[in-house]
Amino acid sequence: MNPQMNSSISDVVLPSMEINSQRRRLKSIALWGVSMASLLLVVLIVFDILFSVVSRGVPGLNWSVFTTQTSGIAGGLQNAILGTLMLIVISMVISAPLGILGGIYIALFADSRLAALVRFLSEVLAGVPSIVIGYFGYMVLVLQFKMGFSALAGSLSLAIITLPYIVRTTDASFRQIPSQYFEGAIALGLTPLMALRTVLMRLALPGVLTGLLLALSIALGETAPLIFTAGWSNFNPNLQLVKNPVAYLTYVVWTYLNEPYKAAHQLAYTAALLLVIIVLILHVLVRMLQRSSTKQA
Amino acid sequence: MTNDTVALDDSVHLTESELLELEAVLTGGIHMQKNAEIAKETVIRVENLSAYFGHKQVLNHLQLEIKDKEITALIGPSGCGKTTFLRTLNRMSHTVPGFRHEGTVNVLGLDVSLVRDVESFRRAVGMLFQRPNPFPMSILDNMTLALRLFGVSKKERIEIAKAKLDEVGLYDDLKDRLNQSPFSLSGGQQQRLCLARALAVQPKVLLLDEPASALDPKSTKLLEDLFVRLAEHMTIVIVTHNLAQAKRIAKRTAFMEAGEIVEYELTDKLFYHPSDPRTRVYVEEQIG
Numbered sequence: 001m002n003p004q005m006n007s008s009i010s011d012v013v014l015p016s017m018e019i020n021s022q023r024r025r026l027k028s029i030a031l032w033g034v035s036m037a038s039l040l041l042v043v044l045i046v047f048d049i050l051f052s053v054v055s056r057g058v059p060g061l062n063w064s065v066f067t068t069q070t071s072g073i074a075g076g077l078q079n080a081i082l083g084t085l086m087l088i089v090i091s092m093v094i095s096a097p098l099g100i101l102g103g104i105y106i107a108l109f110a111d112s113r114l115a116a117l118v119r120f121l122s123e124v125l126a127g128v129p130s131i132v133i134g135y136f137g138y139m140v141l142v143l144q145f146k147m148g149f150s151a152l153a154g155s156l157s158l159a160i161i162t163l164p165y166i167v168r169t170t171d172a173s174f175r176q177i178p179s180q181y182f183e184g185a186i187a188l189g190l191t192p193l194m195a196l197r198t199v200l201m202r203l204a205l206p207g208v209l210t211g212l213l214l215a216l217s218i219a220l221g222e223t224a225p226l227i228f229t230a231g232w233s234n235f236n237p238n239l240q241l242v243k244n245p246v247a248y249l250t251y252v253v254w255t256y257l258n259e260p261y262k263a264a265h266q267l268a269y270t271a272a273l274l275l276v277i278i279v280l281i282l283h284v285l286v287r288m289l290q291r292s293s294t295k296q297a
Numbered sequence: 298m299t300n301d302t303v304a305l306d307d308s309v310h311l312t313e314s315e316l317l318e319l320e321a322v323l324t325g326g327i328h329m330q331k332n333a334e335i336a337k338e339t340v341i342r343v344e345n346l347s348a349y350f351g352h353k354q355v356l357n358h359l360q361l362e363i364k365d366k367e368i369t370a371l372i373g374p375s376g377c378g379k380t381t382f383l384r385t386l387n388r389m390s391h392t393v394p395g396f397r398h399e400g401t402v403n404v405l406g407l408d409v410s411l412v413r414d415v416e417s418f419r420r421a422v423g424m425l426f427q428r429p430n431p432f433p434m435s436i437l438d439n440m441t442l443a444l445r446l447f448g449v450s451k452k453e454r455i456e457i458a459k460a461k462l463d464e465v466g467l468y469d470d471l472k473d474r475l476n477q478s479p480f481s482l483s484g485g486q487q488q489r490l491c492l493a494r495a496l497a498v499q500p501k502v503l504l505l506d507e508p509a510s511a512l513d514p515k516s517t518k519l520l521e522d523l524f525v526r527l528a529e530h531m532t533i534v535i536v537t538h539n540l541a542q543a544k545r546i547a548k549r550t551a552f553m554e555a556g557e558i559v560e561y562e563l564t565d566k567l568f569y570h571p572s573d574p575r576t577r578v579y580v581e582e583q584i585g
Contacts, residue, residue: 111394178430180426180428180430181430181432181433183389183392183424183426183430184426184430184432184491185432186389186392186416186419187389187419187423187424187426187495188419188420188442188443188495188498189416189417189418189419189420189443189498190416190442190443190446191416194446198432198442199432199433199434199442202432202433203433
């Protein structure tokens, strides 16, 4: 019979090591406990936020919220919902092509020093506080370019904020594609652009879309830059993009909570609930895309 | 199916008029006569090739002629430059920033550093990589992608795809799964699919970069048999760490060390009667 089959731990481990291992086990239990507690704390906070937003927002959620415009401190949120959609759509129309093309350029075509420089500048831009972007938008777009408080000034400010995120995720999605795919494609006689369009794009697409959705949810939640550039309007947005203030949901949350009226508070809670719901949907979409991309690889 | 294959095989056959035509397309007729004479027998002629990545020299005065319709093996320790050399033959090395070379590399009568239409050149000089790299699209799309981009009609594309899959022995297994993902195939099948994909654009030269190093012995044998058959009508250059493989399939073998070609001989002579002591040491150590 194999002697090792019947041996106990003290036969194979030195006594000093055994004591050590007990101490180690205690340490590991303690560490496990601490990390579990911190995790619970974070989860609790998330649920607390969700609970308070939902419990206070739901009572105000009815059809008229979507069908009527804000009047004074009451009314619905139709103007703010449409305004928010308009702002994020225009900002994405501006930042998505720029960000994706820029990301592709630094990932595949730029020489390494230029790429590093652009990456660094993009990090810096991502780190600039959004209130500073808002102030810049006010000085340059609203005043200097005479756009006034408007959808265009607001969208451009949001585009500046989201651009570095789109550049970064596009860059990362293309750089993580193993070089064998690009080489395999050009070895068949494809031009680099053909390889990009047909083979690489397919591999990078889930990552790029993830970046776009994250950028969308960032744009959705911004308040500071819009206060300086979009203004506020009690009416639905229209196609006049300059010198025409526009409403948005975060303004309602920020301003109406400071009003001394119950109706105003209710509107603010409902606006917050709508924002949370949209962000949740976007993040579920991101997760689904990421899962499909890992399955592909 | 068999008839199709034969017909396509004939079109791969390297005739002198075809060469002239290819060359006329690629260089606009410059040096036409001179190079066609070289290309008749010798498909690849390397003279005094030195190559660098930045300041680091990786190839040192290589001198080599590779004949048509033969398999030529490149062997040597890791980092000796054999893969860089192989990738210089279809300008793949040139895509690496900081790469430059001196001396002339003449492939199919074309000086690689003067080739203007790199894409047509790479169509004529196909390549198979160390790891199977099917594209993330269906098996059929893998086969037809390049042909579609080059403007081949749909009917013709599918015919070529089927013929080439048949040529590598995959068609019968895959004919009902052509629209499925290639990632469910075994490694050996994926590599044969990549080979069929490379053959679909009808190259005259095939460069193989350790094509079987990630495969099991049975898949390796299948691939080797294919290479031998393909070499009846095309030129094949293979980089391999597997000396037995070189012995099995290559007519000639070059032993490289530290960026130099130590010895280039008929395979049997190189393995059994090496003239350079460095070759003898390497061959004996590897075979044990």
